[in-house]
Amino acid sequence: MMPFHVASGEVTLHGHAGGPEGAPTVVLIHGYPDDSTVWDGVVADLAADHRVITYDVRGAGESTAPASTRGYHLDRLMADLASVLDQEAPAGKVHLVGHDWGSIQGWQALVDPRTRQRIASYTSVSGPSLDLAFGAMSDRLRAQKLGALPPMLNQLMRSWYVMAFHVPAFAPLVWRAGAARLWPRLLKRTDGIEIEARPGQLRDSLNGINLYRANFRERMMHPKRQRIEVPVQLLVPADDPFVGPAVFDDLCDYVPHLMREEVASGHWLPLRDPALLAGRIRRFVTHVETGVDDAALAQGRRRAARHRGDAGPFAGRLALITGAGSGIGRATALALAEKGADVVVTDIDLEAAERTATLARLIGVDAHVRQVDVADLTAMEALAAFIDEKVGIVDIVVNNAGIGMAGDFLDTTEEDWRRVLNVNLWGVIHGARLFAKRMVAARVPGHVVNVASAAAYTPARGMSAYAATKAAVMMMSACLRAELSGQGIGVSTICPGLIDTGITDRTRFVGASEDEQARKRASASRLYARRALTAEAVAADIVAAIEEDRAVARTGMEAVAFDLIGRVSPGLMRMIARADLMPK
Template sequence: MTGIEGARERRVLTGGVELCVAELGDPGRPTVVLVHGYPDSKEVWSRVAPRLAERFHVVAYDVRGHGCSTAPRPLRGGFTLEKLTDDFLAVADAVSPDAPVHLVGHDWGSVQAWEFVTVARAQGRIASFTSVSGPSLDHFGHWIRRRLARPTPRRAVQLLGQGARSWYVYALHTPVLPELAWRGPLGRRWPRLLRRMERVPGDDYPTSSLPSDAAHGAWLYRDNVRPRLRDPRPDAYAHAPVQLVTPLADRFLSERLHDGLEEWAPRLTRRTLPSGHWVPRSRPDQLVTWITDFVTSVEGGRPDAAPRGRYADRFAGRLVLVTGAGSGIGRATALAFAEAGARVVAVDRDTGAAVRTAEEARVRGAAAAWAETADVSDERAVEKLAERVTAEHGVVDVLVNNAGVGLGGSFFDTTTEDWKRVLDVNLWGVIHGCLYFGRRMAERGQGGHIVNVASAAAFQPSRALPAYGASKAAVLMLSESLRAELAGRRIGVTAVCPGFVNTAITSTARFAGTDAEEERRRRRRTARLYGLRNYPPEKVAAAILRAVVRDEAVVPVTPEARTAYALARWMPGALRRVARVKPPM
């Protein structure tokens, strides 16, 4: 009985063992073969396989000695990479005899899949390979040799760091004890430990076969690790395009382990995400998107069709929502994420503007793009937006609270209605976004990032911008406080303070205490001054992407914003004196 919903089951005989194979989807479509890791069974793919089956013929099998597959006798010597390759080829011949398959491996599934994609006898049977959290033992062996041959301080730190992460490998080489632990207390406690360490859902995983799976799987390490690391193959070159998915919060594998991988896999596409080791459970949505895009590009004869924009390795396929995306900084930011291959949700209260941004995002390279209409000052509207986006596209990975309005004029000319309007959009709009999208990020437990667009007015007082400056100062402090609260959940929070940027906000800003004609005159004058400054919103967008990658706390963007920020920290009295100067009207 398979634990993957809707799967058809068959048995494949190979090398004295019987493999349990689950199939989903139309056999006439390209075949994707999923190989699980340790101490898992094929059910680790239960959140990935059904989604992939909407586009492909999907196959997941229990590795020998795991799940419903039988174990070799004797166990010693029964789990070598050579025998695992025999198993894979038998499954591939059974499920896709006339066409090569697209291979996906996680953990030890990836370790053995690297063997499949680099040995001559599997050449022509693999169309592409997606590797998740599992290196080639041959590449790992060469990586160690090179660092031992030239032990610079940095290389020594890398060796020691990976050695510490690999503590469990040494434990699994001890006789009998791993089997006793897995069939005893460790096997009982593992589901709870996994939920606590990796924040993975625990409804249908792990399965009841976990103790025997883990006990048998110890021989994967004993039969292969020491021989391959001691004597790695010199010809371990990938004969198919490779997509490498690297979780940046992996407890077991260092990101540095894949340095120089292009030497062994010339057709390499890199992906990273701020997640833990068990990506098939914690981030199935993201993994499905990347696999689908990669397989589709290879099938279309474009194995190098992955997004090439800056930070594509970080944002491709990730879900990004930008408010105020119809124009200015919001539009530029949505398009910058699109060029990095993200899935973009463009939100604006102007439906037509949001639609135009989404259309342009698709042209620029977004994996997908949608337009949504919402007024961020309306709490119920933002709540419904969050419900709709989550249901249709998943939990947002990056939230950019950008929507804002401008308001100039002295304090006594600013009415309470003026205050309410500017605070409703500039402050409450940010609060609503953080509350309804940020909460879902926190509940998912797999990290994320929130960007709140504040202003240089947040730390630069001005007699002409009391309401606007107060709203943006509140956004800055909210961001700093939320960053502290969410740090333990791997959710970064950044306050971006642009400065004078040439956007449409100058032509729509309100000026308190003026009649309609005077307000139009001031708008034209302000727009002309900003136009002369001519700092483009695209530079702010680039700063936003960079801030997310670097997890920066506060980002003053323009030179005048950076100067004001430095003065606010080191010479606040100078800023106060400048604030007394009456601005030209």
């Protein structure tokens, strides 16, 4: 990377440029309280096949600082960007990338007359357009009055520091008192990121306070919204303590060429995962330069279009539900659809799965259908490949498909065992493996739901095969939850009691003749119907488990009671297990 200097009004900006001449040019603008070194990891990756330009914003890093607060006004910052572009990229258009305050600048650059003609695409991380965000807020206040307050208060809570920065002397005091010195340790604590201490940290931190003071009040009182025709890629860190995801809702009204992606990360994505960010920039630049499109980009556009203030909490998310042709699977697919998620529904019975998809579409979401036997690894891999190629990344996988089996252990043949293990355990393993792997790779803040059963912890005679598979699912899920907890991916085990889903109409009663089989099924179905606990109740618990990231959800009094008995008195549990409750 070659250093450069640019004179811009009262300041001199310091920056670096590098990478092959003639390649697409990417300009990276850093945020607060950073300098352009925040991009080092991204630059190292991108400069292989892009011309890359970074610079220290006025007042930060090696650039000089203006004398007054007024010198940090967005108008001056745009003049700086224009000067950098004129000198370092005088011909053609550039691809802009901004993080935090750099992202706020980037949005402004898309409407500023000095820069907007120069920008081919924009990738925004963790910084809203002040005009669009404040404009949307005042719209919502006007339209919904008090109803708009709770989500807005959420963002206000996250923005406490913005208000603190306006209090005279307070923020500078905090920085001087040690925050600047402790900054690397703070980032390690909050985001698990290792950075070197910078000698300029205190100066940058103090100067940058003026960014807030010079701009926020004016934009808040008089937001000026304009339509933005440049293609924009929005990367939204899911665990950003400073910027809530709702700030970016309804953007598609003003930004028609918008794609959006949630990323499992804190505020400092350029430091946390530079390779992922570089990859996303590369993909978007290539898309804009050459028109190459893929499922992930299409999914990003769909997400942007779905993210509206009035859409459900799962708007724009993609859920895969196995065994979705009936019972809990169908009810869950529809419950997620009702919350705004697009769905991929699979079942071994294609017609049944298609019906679920029809109902989901009636609710108003996209639905894809595949016929899959979850026990068949090849079929599951084909499903994953189909979703990669045609739909995108799965945010929520509900491993629900399962079969019932009952009868004495000694009557259960090896073949019976294989069948129930293949579907109930291997099916869940396949689903969790294939799709959790993709979530981790794409840093999706996703969720894995494994449907077990109250039988997982309730021993009962005649249930050895079924209960063993469910117990295995429960333990596997608990271990997986521990493994994925650091990656922003939740894992929930669902333990329904006796649910009237129709599973008893298809349960295999081992060691019974055809006639007995039918009679036992009918008898079990009558019992389950009398219990009258619906698949919809389980679906509601699954939705809640995802929203609240619950480890285990139990549906039905019996599911809760047997859990309690097993903990309080294992002896009593063993006694209950001996009771012969099998249908005769």
